[in-house]
Amino acid sequence: MSLTNEKITIMYNKMVTARLLEEMLHEMFSEHMLHGTTHLGIGQEASGIGACMTLRDGDKATLTHRNHVQCIGLGMNVKYLLAEMFGKETGTNSGLGGSMHLMDLKNGNLGANGIVGGGLGLALGAAFKMHYHKEENVVMCFLGDGATNEGLFHEALNLASIKNLPVVFFVENNHYAVSMNTSRSMKVTDIGQRANAYGIRSIILDGNDAIDVYNMTFSAVQYVREGNGPILIESKTYRVAGHSKSDVKQLYRSQEEVDAWVAKDPIKRLEEYILKNNIANSEMLKEINTRVMDEIREAVLFAQNSLDPSADILNKHIYAK
């Protein structure tokens, strides 16, 4: 499916939703309104949302700890997302999961994961089921650059390759795993190169260019859907926010580096594209921003006004009947 104007507008809407949501989360964490921790994807909106929008009904995705953007991309309702982050019974996971476990199965969202690389097995299994039942679906497995250094990555790519499983390994290379720059964590310059070791094709793309992300991911998904086995996408992007709420000093990188990437802000770039191509005018974009902000404020209220889960929920979900 090519990128219609309508789709571009939806993409923009989602990217703005993710950005405003996360800015709100950042504020709320600073004010200690929220328990636990969080990992913001500010600066990575084109990657997460562009990729998710290439999926269709029946497709699935496994998410990382840095998952809000991906959640929005897959269509999670901000109300339930926020309620979960407030630990409320109306949350996506009834308050049992929290930020690192946001899950929304009905939208194909197999869950964020607190274990770096933890989604690999889930993705392979979901893809295995599609393969087993000869369904024409794919699984998008989101990974960070850091996750590609876990042993499970190796085992997963090899197994997906030899079993020809429909998985798109979508690596959001934001250049850091907490404090470690990719130049320190691997000797190869592109994570894409790692796919060769398994006879898997790879694509490297500009993860801050939403249009590029969508188009190239779309053809990759197509390739996988047609039964050609897995593919690896390396989406080069940057984490503008700190690693998590605890990452305050950020001694591991320079302000210049951050600024250089802020200049490549994916939302600004999409805005420019939209305006240049007359897909919408600046009024309309502003309106979107306002509407999204209203939605988020409403969602915060919804979350805050929801009830805490009661203790009897604990035993309800450990085992299935």
Place this chain on the structure above:
Amino acid sequence: MSLTNEKITIMYNKMVTARLLEEMLHEMFSEHMLHGTTHLGIGQEASGIGACMTLRDGDKATLTHRNHVQCIGLGMNVKYLLAEMFGKETGTNSGLGGSMHLMDLKNGNLGANGIVGGGLGLALGAAFKMHYHKEENVVMCFLGDGATNEGLFHEALNLASIKNLPVVFFVENNHYAVSMNTSRSMKVTDIGQRANAYGIRSIILDGNDAIDVYNMTFSAVQYVREGNGPILIESKTYRVAGHSKSDVKQLYRSQEEVDAWVAKDPIKRLEEYILKNNIANSEMLKEINTRVMDEIREAVLFAQNSLDPSADILNKHIYAK
């Protein structure tokens, strides 16, 4: 150090020792004289011994479950090896280890391992110590083809690469991991290709040609010793014996395939080389065979006549003082 005639004769001697020892072990297992299980390296003598002979004082090696050849290569005394396999107190490990844990630290042998890929960590650690103390030594890390599918392989190669550790990853690709042919366990044709994913150089060699194994491994060891970081060697060879004593039916391969490899027998090939190059005559080779056989028979007697370890040994070795 180039391959002198003397060295070639030593190499031949060791290869014959390994072969005759393992044939003896095979017999003894068939007659239920030994407890436990064993993994024979018949057909892989050029690989294991050629590689070990390139090491010098202070170098170390980690061995696989299929380790007798490697043990002999590193200079383990057959008496103590056999005593260990008989579970006797005179064994290399005082009867606590057995076939899969033969260890001989004074000869740089960091131990065989019952965990496929289990030697990877030990090898990196030993190499790390050399690096830490700026010693000009290397660690040879033996692996099977199957072991390269373990996640630890990925983590180890990446870490060795970025930390520039002096490790030679010596992969004995005998084409099978138990019943699984490498064509079924990976899509790449050469395991050597996997090294690229870490920016590590690789060498592929004919593992049934002792001269080739020695020479190419020697220059690889040299490269590593000079501080160039790790290297991966893929030694293509074949496991002629069954996987272990339990592998009787061998439905996973054809007799023709086995026969074709038997025709490339590394000992026969070395014999031909020795005769052709007048390094020794057939009388002398026969004499070596006889002497080795005598040694092994003596070693069996030594092992059989040794005592079982007494129960108080149990608590002696769990914790170091």
Place this chain on the structure above:
Amino acid sequence: MKEITYKEALREALSEEMIRDENVFLMGHDIGIYGGGFGVTEGLVLQFGEQRVIDTPISEAIIAGLATGAAISGLRPVIEAMFSDFVTLMMDNIVNQAAKFSFMSASQACVPLVLRMPAGCGTGAGAQHSQSLEAWMCHVPGLKVVFPSNPYEAKGLMKAAIRDNNPVIFFEHKLAYSSIGYVPEDEYVIPIGQANIMRKGNHITMVSYGHSVQKCLMAAAHLKEIGISAEIIDLRTLYPLDEATIINSVKKTGRVMIVHEAVKTGGLGGEISAILSEKAFSYLKAPILRIAGKDVPIPFSKTLEEACVPQIQDIENAAKRLMRR
């Protein structure tokens, strides 16, 4: 009734469940034409094809991971670790993913998977191939843990495990594989969570599971000759524990010993002892005894290997000691 081995009983259960439900599949290394490390899956690839009896490379972690994902997606994987010692490589996917998935997602999905694992010592395989690690698994909420002691239980519990909608860790004892026992011709399932009184008795209660149950039975036969009547409880399921059956027996006998091969410290014996202290304290006539593996890695030497885990004679001696208190 027919007489078959433990190994055959497992194979029958797998085969029958695969026929009953096409979502059941097997995965592991060398489970296809090779038949598995201990021959349990022999012939199944010929019966069900390579789509359902799936050989993998040596990649334990992703086998467990894939199984979790497949289970969440509606399939019913039965995976094999060639030796239970290798579960060390699967722990993250089992403990942090499979066990917690239903809970963390508030039941958006469940994880009907079975992990089969040959456990225990006695084959001279050394410290890395001989462990009994079931206690770890019982400490992980979200998992169920079973350990059959004979062919009848092996078949009935395997069928229950496959039909269960939760991750079930299924231990098999290597020394049990070739043991023979009666198994009904007709289909049957042994519910998870129910212990079985293998032998009635009045003087002491022996609580055990897995291969050690067989040793208890032999010890009990000898003890009978000297007038000690032992009741033997075969736990069958280690988590959730059938506390009622244990407690009722102890109420009757007042004397109890727990027998297992796993290392004593941190083993399941401690858990059972504690439960009895909490819930049957006033019925106890003597201290609860644990007859368990020594706190030591399993040595290779045959004599030492035997010295590390409870043997029939140890059980008898302990029973006599218990009667004297």
Place this chain on the structure above:
Amino acid sequence: MKEITYKEALREALSEEMIRDENVFLMGHDIGIYGGGFGVTEGLVLQFGEQRVIDTPISEAIIAGLATGAAISGLRPVIEAMFSDFVTLMMDNIVNQAAKFSFMSASQACVPLVLRMPAGCGTGAGAQHSQSLEAWMCHVPGLKVVFPSNPYEAKGLMKAAIRDNNPVIFFEHKLAYSSIGYVPEDEYVIPIGQANIMRKGNHITMVSYGHSVQKCLMAAAHLKEIGISAEIIDLRTLYPLDEATIINSVKKTGRVMIVHEAVKTGGLGGEISAILSEKAFSYLKAPILRIAGKDVPIPFSKTLEEACVPQIQDIENAAKRLMRR
């Protein structure tokens, strides 16, 4: 004496030992300029350089593996798992290699390594970042296991752990990091294997460790007001257990409760209860109680998270119950 935090105490121990012995080095992810997930190693890379404070990629398994090999070779690695939950990824190297190496090789080499791991819940980090897995480790012969409850212990035990020639699993509680306590100015070492009586008392014995000790202390203060005098034993070392100290206390009080945050089933409480049944049975005036974590993955919601592990009130209530028996 000076007042410092648990985190600072750990850092002092690391730094002093690194100065004392150049073979001591640190390895883990983000322990360098980032200072570690909880800030324990902050500043150490500036003091000792990148050769001795070594950042790694996210590759837990090989960190544990490399440490084992380095230890065998004569170095003294101190490695960090960012959260103890990730030890699932290290299990093979810790359990099948490090723990068994000395034994399998008949002492050809020993394995002086320390694995540091932040454990426990209370930070809202969810089911995969909040577990207390110490019982697993106590079930592995070859390992030693320690868990300090305050800054004084943190420093003294860390120094002992680094000097020990065996693999030591060193648990740190996340909620303890910022707690403050007195620590001697002079060098001291707390021997591994010795429990400490944190508070003397006559009526009941509370056996605990890690952060739960602090809760016991508070509960004991309240209990005193209603005339219940609790003796509190801080185990400090979980393996090997200081049985004598526990037993002696129970001989005096006759009433005992074991308090820990780890999930009850399969937790260390069972082990301790069983030891007391075996060795202090006749001194027990009441059933041994375990006050432990619920058998459930740790939920995110703050109220539920608190409901899952023993709180001060739970300890008090249990003590009152125990006195009524």
